Each structure stands twice: as structure tokens, then as C-alpha cells.
Amino acid sequence: MKIKLILAFFIFKLGFAQHRTCGMEQQMQRIMADPQLKEQYLDLQQQFENELQRLSNSNESKSTAATIRIPVAVHYPSVVASATNASLRSCLILLAQKQVAILNADYNATNSDLSNWVNDQDFYPDTNYGNMNVVFEIATLNHPTGTGLGFPTNGNPAITFGTDFLSNADTDSTWAGYCNLVVRNLTSGILGYSPLGGSPSSGMTVVIDNNSFSTSLSGSPSACLGYVPSPPFNLGRTLTHELGHFFNLDHTFKACDGSNCATSGDKVCDTPSADTPYYNCDPSGSVSTNCGTTQLTMNYMDYVEDSCMYMFTQGQVNRMTAWSNIIGSQLNMNTLANNEFINTNFSIVPNPSKGIFSIQLKEQIGNYSVSIIDSLGREIYNMDFNQNSDLIQSIQIDNALSGLYFVTIKSNGATLTKKILVK
Ligand SMILES: [Zn+2]
Known part of the structure; x- marks a missing residue:
């Protein structure tokens, strides 16, 4: 009897393992199976490589580079846009604004837990944290019409409810030119997914599970019905991770680097080489990889819990900046x-x-x-x-x-x- 109970306990634990899982790889398989999307992807990647090269050759300094503005639209397909749902819609607008504030902190290296790097950096002598100098802004002007906007007039946020937006597809040309965030109930334990190198011109989206989006609201309401951020993925960093993919970052654990770190693994030279995701929250510098390095466990592009990830590297920021330069002309700036x-x-x-x-x-x-x-x-x-x-x-x-x-x-x-x- 006792053994059965213990067994049942372990099965229960395994069945509900709280591990980050990201659907980027599957999403890329879907994209590469579509000839048109595949061609677009390969073309953008070529432009990206040229831009990355140009940036590394140029004297463009991050300190003088202009702040990148990104128009954001947020979509809640499962919420009915009825009058009876007014309080839920208001709550979800707050939730979206909070999520965007988290993005701005994480991408501008102003998140408070970055202070951990002072002690942790000793384990990673070849790594610096990076600051992308970007502002994500929920768009407020010139919204597409008939799209389920909670409040469609100018000055209100581009946040939609209860439309058949996407109906489980991952692009919607109505929303071309935006950085589209879709919040829905994902199955199979996936917390979110994004294309690797997303394209706003075709209305591509980043999709986040409804229990991993944003973080708890302070004050009242403290939570939005059905959209409660669930520990340990309740600090809004699933989106920080997935948007990294949208800006063309791979997982830090992609593969051990070969002879050239710029063309193998995650193609970023200041992230230590790794071939296995890390999930837990152990002390920094304590995890050795199969590649003979120390795993950069606190990086947003690994799989650790929200409270234990806190940085992009400068090399990752360089790639994201190059990608944002490539897709900049696709963004619909008159929505800001x-x-x-x-x-x-x-x-x-x-x-x-x-x-x-x-x-x-x-x-x-x-x-x-x-x-x-x-x-x-x-x-x-x-x-x-x-x-x-x-x-x-x-x-x-x-x-x-x-x-x-x-x-x-x-x-x-x-x-x-x-x-x-x-x-
Ligand atoms: Zn991922």
C-alpha cells in the first residue's frame, strides 16, 4: 500500500512537471513546410546576415543609436466583447500594459534583478549583459476597423477581444505592421511560441498561454478571471523569451559550438556553448554543460523559471538590433x-x-x-x-x-x- 502511494506520488509529480516548454521549433517546422513562408524566411535571413555584418563593421555606437519604437497589439481571442464582460476587458487591458512594462524593463536592462549580475559575472568572464534600447508601445492610433477592439477610437489601446482573430492560425494580415501578442489557452504544456525571426508585414504573432502572460496586478482587481499568471511562470518572462525568438534569437542550448561560434550553436559568441536546456533555479555558475562550459542559466533564452532569468547578452542584443533594423520598415508607425x-x-x-x-x-x-x-x-x-x-x-x-x-x-x-x- 505504502509503495503504491509513493509510486502514485511520483507519477503525479511527473505528470505535472513545472518545466518551461517553448513551441518555437514546431512553429518553424510549420513555416518551413509552407513554400511561400519559407522563401520569405530565407530572404529575411539573408538580409539579416548582411545587416549583422554591417553593424559589426560600422562604428554605430549603442549609446548614440536611436531608441527603437515597436507598435504592439494584444489579442484575447477567447474573451467575448460583450457589455457584461466590461470589467474583465478593463482588467485585461491592465494586464497587457503590465506585460509591456516588463518587456521594456527586460529589453532595456532596467529589470531590478539584473543586480544579481554583479556577483554572477565572475563565472562568465567572456559575457556582458546587453541593453537593446527599445520601447514597446501598445498602439493607440489608426486601428484596423471591425477587428474586435475593446475601444476602437484613437487614443485607446490596440487590444482586441473575442474575435475569431487567427482562429488558431498564426498570422493575420489585418494586423500586419504590428508586433502581435496573442494570449490563449495552449495545450501540451507549451507556455508560448514564436517564429524564429518573425515578420510583422505578414501579421505574424507571438502566442502566450493564458496562465503565463504578464504578472499579478497590484491593487484591485488583483487578477483577471481565467488569466491568472501561474508560478513559476508568473513574472511575464515567457514573452521576454518568445519575443527573443521573434527577434531571431535561438535557444542558448541549441548545440555545442563547433569551430566557429558565430555560425554554430545559437550563433552568439558571448553565450557559453550548451546543448541541453536548464530548468531549475540553482546558484549561478553551478551548472556544467556537456560542452565543457558553465551554463548561462540566467539567460532569457534558456528554460529556467521566470524568477531565475534576468539577462540578454550583448551578443544577443546585437542580433536583435540587426533583426529590428531589417523589419523596421514593416512596422506601422502611424499607429503610434x-x-x-x-x-x-x-x-x-x-x-x-x-x-x-x-x-x-x-x-x-x-x-x-x-x-x-x-x-x-x-x-x-x-x-x-x-x-x-x-x-x-x-x-x-x-x-x-x-x-x-x-x-x-x-x-x-x-x-x-x-x-x-x-x-
Ligand atoms: Zn524558446
Whole structure:
């Protein structure tokens, strides 16, 4: 009896193993089986190799490179867009915004757990973390019509509900030009999938399981019905991982490097060679690979739990930057607010600051709002200003900790996000 119970326990544990599983490889098999998609894929990869080469030869410095803006649309196909679902839809909009804030932190190396690298880097002398200098923004203008948008007018986010969007396909030309995130119930234990080197021009998507998208909301509501991030994949990093694939990153455990690390394994030279995924959360530097290296367990492109991954390498960022340069012309930038007016009218001084700064306007405008999100995706400030406000508006972040913050100014349906540094 006792043995049976123990056996049953182990079977139960095996059956519900909490391991990250990603469907990128299967997705690529589907793409390569389609002659048209295969041709497009091979063509883009060729352009990518040329761009990667150009960047490595050029003196383009990351510090002077312009911030890359990526218009994002989020799709919840299973949520009925009815009036009775209004509170759920509002909740899911918050969930999407929180997920995008996590992306911005992870891709700009402003995530707070990156501080672990100070101690961990000793195990990886040839590796540096990278910062992509990118802003993911949920699009707010010129939405496609008749597409299940919760709020279709300009100024509202490109978030759809309950349409037959995709109906389990993985591209939708209606949404060409966006970085499309689809949140749905995935089976087979897969947490998410993306093409390797995604193409916005054909409306390709990144798909995330409904229990691995974003992270718990603070305050009320604390969770959206049916979309509860489930530990250990509840910090929004399944999307960080899958979008890495969309920007043409392979798994760090692809294969042991051959004689040329730039053409074998994951084709990134500053990620230690590995051929097996790592799942757990053991101390950094403690996992040896079959390739004679130390596994870079905290990398977003391995399979560890959300709380134990915290960095891209500089080599990975170089590849993602090259990919974003290739697909940049495919992005539909007129879906992002702005732009010229709000961008030139607002300035934030000083930056960096100690947490006290001013928003300065060149000319008087209508109402506007200011919100500030910290690197954990928490909104720490939100204020509306009416048109009688001064041209200079002083803002203070209470008990400001050092780090990067995202200041979002909304005005007349336009949205501007600027990064500020608190020292
Ligand atoms: Zn993956």
C-alpha cells in the first residue's frame, strides 16, 4: 500500500512537471513546410546576415543609436466583447500594459534583478549583459476597423477581444505592421511560441498561454478571471523569451559550438556553448554543460523559471538590433501616437534627476495626463493636468530609488513615453 502511494506520488509529480516548454521549433517546422513562408524566411535571413555584418563593421555606437519604437497589439481571442464582460476587458487591458512594462524593463536592462549580475559575472568572464534600447508601445492610433477592439477610437489601446482573430492560425494580415501578442489557452504544456525571426508585414504573432502572460496586478482587481499568471511562470518572462525568438534569437542550448561560434550553436559568441536546456533555479555558475562550459542559466533564452532569468547578452542584443533594423520598415508607425507635436512640445528636466523633475511645455495644450512606471512595471504616479496648468509642472517621485523609470504623457489621443533616470 505504502509503495503504491509513493509510486502514485511520483507519477503525479511527473505528470505535472513545472518545466518551461517553448513551441518555437514546431512553429518553424510549420513555416518551413509552407513554400511561400519559407522563401520569405530565407530572404529575411539573408538580409539579416548582411545587416549583422554591417553593424559589426560600422562604428554605430549603442549609446548614440536611436531608441527603437515597436507598435504592439494584444489579442484575447477567447474573451467575448460583450457589455457584461466590461470589467474583465478593463482588467485585461491592465494586464497587457503590465506585460509591456516588463518587456521594456527586460529589453532595456532596467529589470531590478539584473543586480544579481554583479556577483554572477565572475563565472562568465567572456559575457556582458546587453541593453537593446527599445520601447514597446501598445498602439493607440489608426486601428484596423471591425477587428474586435475593446475601444476602437484613437487614443485607446490596440487590444482586441473575442474575435475569431487567427482562429488558431498564426498570422493575420489585418494586423500586419504590428508586433502581435496573442494570449490563449495552449495545450501540451507549451507556455508560448514564436517564429524564429518573425515578420510583422505578414501579421505574424507571438502566442502566450493564458496562465503565463504578464504578472499579478497590484491593487484591485488583483487578477483577471481565467488569466491568472501561474508560478513559476508568473513574472511575464515567457514573452521576454518568445519575443527573443521573434527577434531571431535561438535557444542558448541549441548545440555545442563547433569551430566557429558565430555560425554554430545559437550563433552568439558571448553565450557559453550548451546543448541541453536548464530548468531549475540553482546558484549561478553551478551548472556544467556537456560542452565543457558553465551554463548561462540566467539567460532569457534558456528554460529556467521566470524568477531565475534576468539577462540578454550583448551578443544577443546585437542580433536583435540587426533583426529590428531589417523589419523596421514593416512596422506601422502611424499607429503610434505622437508624435512630432507631443514629442517636441514636452521635455523633462533635469534627466537624470534625484526624483524631482519638471515637465516643461513649449506651448499651452489641452488636458494631459502623466503616469510613471518603475522598472518592475508598477505605476507609482498618475496625475491629470488641465489646460490651466502652468507650462512648467514640477513632479516628485516619493522615496525614489535609483534606476530607470518610464514617464508616459497622454494628450489628445497621443502618447509619449520617455525614459528618465533617477540617481
Ligand atoms: Zn524558446
